[in-house]
Amino acid sequence: MPSSEGRIPLSEPSIGGNAAAYLQECLDTNFVSSVGPFVERFEREFAAAVGARHAVACASGTAALHLAFLVLDVGPGDDVLVADLTFVASINPIVYVGARPILVDAEPATYDMDASLVVAELDRRAAAGERQPAAIELVHLVGHPADIAPVLAAAERYGIPVVEDASEALGATWTKGPLAGRQVGTLGRIAAFSFNGNKLITTGGGGMVVTDDEDLARRARHLSTQARLPGLAYDHDEVGYNYRLTNLAAALGVAQLEELDRLLGARRAIAARYDAAIATIHGVRPAPRAPWADPSFWLYAAALETPDPARRDRILAGLADAGIEARPIWRPIHQTRRYADSARLGGAVADRIFDAALCLPSSSGLTETDQDRVTDALRAVVAQA
Numbered sequence: 579m580p581s582s583e584g585r586i587p588l589s590e591p592s593i594g595g596n597a598a599a600y601l602q603e604c605l606d607t608n609f610v611s612s613v614g615p616f617v618e619r620f621e622r623e624f625a626a627a628v629g630a631r632h633a634v635a636c637a638s639g640t641a642a643l644h645l646a647f648l649v650l651d652v653g654p655g656d657d658v659l660v661a662d663l664t665f666v667a668s669i670n671p672i673v674y675v676g677a678r679p680i681l682v683d684a685e686p687a688t689y690d691m692d693a694s695l696v697v698a699e700l701d702r703r704a705a706a707g708e709r710q711p712a713a714i715e716l717v718h719l720v721g722h723p724a725d726i727a728p729v730l731a732a733a734e735r736y737g738i739p740v741v742e743d744a745s746e747a748l749g750a751t752w753t754k755g756p757l758a759g760r761q762v763g764t765l766g767r768i769a770a771f772s773f774n775g776n777k778l779i780t781t782g783g784g785g786m787v788v789t790d791d792e793d794l795a796r797r798a799r800h801l802s803t804q805a806r807l808p809g810l811a812y813d814h815d816e817v818g819y820n821y822r823l824t825n826l827a828a829a830l831g832v833a834q835l836e837e838l839d840r841l842l843g844a845r846r847a848i849a850a851r852y853d854a855a856i857a858t859i860h861g862v863r864p865a866p867r868a869p870w871a872d873p874s875f876w877l878y879a880a881a882l883e884t885p886d887p888a889r890r891d892r893i894l895a896g897l898a899d900a901g902i903e904a905r906p907i908w909r910p911i912h913q914t915r916r917y918a919d920s921a922r923l924g925g926a927v928a929d930r931i932f933d934a935a936l937c938l939p940s941s942s943g944l945t946e947t948d949q950d951r952v953t954d955a956l957r958a959v960v961a962q963a
C-alpha cells in the first residue's frame with residue numbers, strides 16, 4: 579500500500595482475497611507447472627467473465643498475440659493494419675510471423691486507432707484491386723475501447739479477421755447501440771489479454787487468447803504446448819511453442835479474477851476523482867472518454883491542452899520530485915528506432931497525443947489521500963512548468 583509519505587507508483591498490483599490460499603494449494607498438491615487444475619479453471623472463469631466461448635491461458639500477452647496471428651495463418655507477405663500509438667508488444671508478434679505492420683494513426687477522442695483510416699484503406703485497396711491486409715489489429719489503449727463497429731463492418735465486407743489487443747482494457751465495455759454491454763475482447767475473431775504485473779489483474783506474467791471459434795482455440799492451445807499430439811510417445815505435427823501458463827500463475831489469476839469487479843470499480847472511482855480535480859487545473863484535459871464507452875481506466879491519461887513534449891517532461895520531472903510516478907503515454911511506434919521505416923496511414927495525431935499525455939498513478943489501491951497528493955502536485959507543477 580502506498581503511504582501518504584512514500585513514492586506513489588504508476589500502476590502496482592493489488593493482490594489479496596484467495597491468492598495466498600490458492601498458491602498454497604499448488605504447493606501442497608505439487609501442481610506448480612503447466613499441468614494443473616487452476617489452468618483450466620482460470621480459462622473457464624475468464625471466458626465467462628468477459629463473455630466469450632473459449633480462453634487459452636498462455637505465458638504472456640505477447641505470446642497470446644503471437645498465437646492469435648499464427649492460428650489466423652498470417653505470415654510472410656501479409657500486411658496487418660495496427661495502431662501506431664501502442665506498446666511495442668502489439669507490433670512485435672506481427673513481425674514474429676513474418677508479416678508487415680502498417681501503422682494507423684490515432685484519433686483524439688479515444689487515443690485509439692482511427693477507424694475511418696482503416697475503412698478508407700480497405701475501400702482503396704478494393705477499388706485498386708490490391709491485396710487486402712491479412713488481419714486488422716485493434717488496440718484498446720490504456721483501457722479505452724476502440725471505435726470497433728465501423729472496422730468490423732468493413733472487415734466483414736472484405737473477409738478480413740479482426741484481432742483485438744485487449745491487454746490494457748480488461749472490463750471495458752461499449753455502452754450504446756448493438757454493442758451495448760459487450761466487453762472488449764469479444765467482438766473480433768480473436769483477442770489477447772495480458773496479466774503482466776502492471777495490468778488490471780496480474781498472474782506475475784501471463785496472457786490469454788480469447789475467441790468464440792472452437793477451432794482457433796484448439797489450435798492455439800495445441801501450439802502453446804509444443805504442438806504435442808495426444809499419446810505417450812512424443813509426436814508433433816507443427817512447430818509449437820512453450821507458451822502455456824503455469825498452474826502457479828493461473829492460481830493467482832483465479833484469485834485476481836474473483837476481485838475483478840472491485841479492482842475495476844476502484845479504477846473508475848479514481849478516474850472520476852481525477853476528472854473532477856483536473857476540471858479545475860488550467861491547461862490540462864481529462865482522460866478521453868467517448869460517449870459510447872465505459873473505459874476501464876487501467877491508466878488515467880490526462881493531457882496538456884497544448885501538446886509540448888518539453889513541458890510534458892518538465893511536469894513529469896516535477897511530479898517525480900514530489901515522489902509521484904507519472905509517465906508519458908507510449909511513444910508512437912513509428913518514432914521507435916526499430917519501426918521508424920514502417921508503412922503508415924494518417925497524419926500526426928498519435929505524435930500530438932504523445933507530446934501531450936500525462937499518465938497519472940492509477941493503481942486500484944490508490945488511496946484518496948495519495949490521489950489528492952497527486953492532483954495537488956499536478957496543479958502546482960503545471961502552474962510553474
Ligand SMILES: *Cc1c(COP(=O)(O)O)cnc(C)c1O
Pocket residue numbers: 638639640641664665667668717743745746771772773774777784785
Ligand atoms: C501489456 C501489453 C501487451 C502484452 O504484454 P505482456 O507483457 O507480454 O503480457 C500487449 N499489448 C499492449 C498494448 C500491452 O500494454
